[in-house]
Amino acid sequence: MPLKVEFQFDFGSPNAYLAEVAIPGIERRTGVKFEYVPVLLGGIYKATGNMSPFDSLRGIKNKPEYQALETQRFIRRHNVTKFRQNPFFPVNTLMLMRGAVAAQFEGVFEPYFRAAYHHMWEEPKKMDDVEIFRNAFISSGIDIDRLIARAQQDDVKKRLIDLTNDAVSRGAFGSPTFFVGKEMFFGKDQLRDVEESIVEQIRQPVPKTA
Structure with missing residues (x-):
């Protein structure tokens, strides 16, 4: 059975945006394609009982500044050129994430995904405003x-809830979360x-069956 590698994302996470920039390079080097799994970070x-760094770092001396430094290091390491902080952050992403599931069902996920990230983190907008979103x-x-x-259809809403609950049941507490087989990162x-x-898991020998 091929190795399953998942990228669990919410468009509201700037770190998920930055991580996704590096995924194509990993896919080229390993020959393994990532599965993009929409989850609702608020859920x-x-x-x-977790909270976003926007809330959890408020009032802490030095740590926000260090995390900003680490972000800049990541941006330089991966040659990220289009990222911009969204001045409307945090953004309620329920519409965006339901849209991602709908786009998967309708076979237009890739263009929807690219457009969503463009308008959240490249030319940032208030994407929880219905008219701006549209x-x-x-x-x-x-x-x-x-x-x-x-x-708005029930199967889309249920799918997003199920994916979110499944992420939590497997150990997720934020985004981006990655699963390589059963290993979570x-x-x-x-x-x-x-x-x-x-690399380690694809090199493992396949057990022989009787």
Whole structure:
């Protein structure tokens, strides 16, 4: 059975955006494709009692500054050129994430995904405003009215809930979370370990069956 590697993301996480920039390089080097799994970060936080760094770092001396430094190091290491901080952060991503599931169901996930990240972290907008959301996707050539309607259907809503609950049941507490087989890794700074685990697991000998 091929090795399953998952990238669990929420468009509201800047670290998930940055991590995704590095994924194509890992795929080229290992020959393993990542599965992109939309989850609702707010749901994960509620289920685990976690909170975003935006909240958890407030009032802590030195740590926010160090995390900003680490982010700049990551940006330089991976030659990230398009990232911009979203001035409207944090953004409620329920519409975006339901849209991602709808786009998967409708076979248009890749263009939707690229447009969503573009309007969240490259030309940042307040993407929890319905009109801004709609106009942004229209400007990127996405048939967003069809996806908005699809996103209101029960199977889409249930799918996002199920993916989010499954992530929590397997140990997730934030985004980005990666699974390499059964091994979980959290955060963009674990990508080196993610790649090492992929290489290690694809090299393991397949057990012989009787």
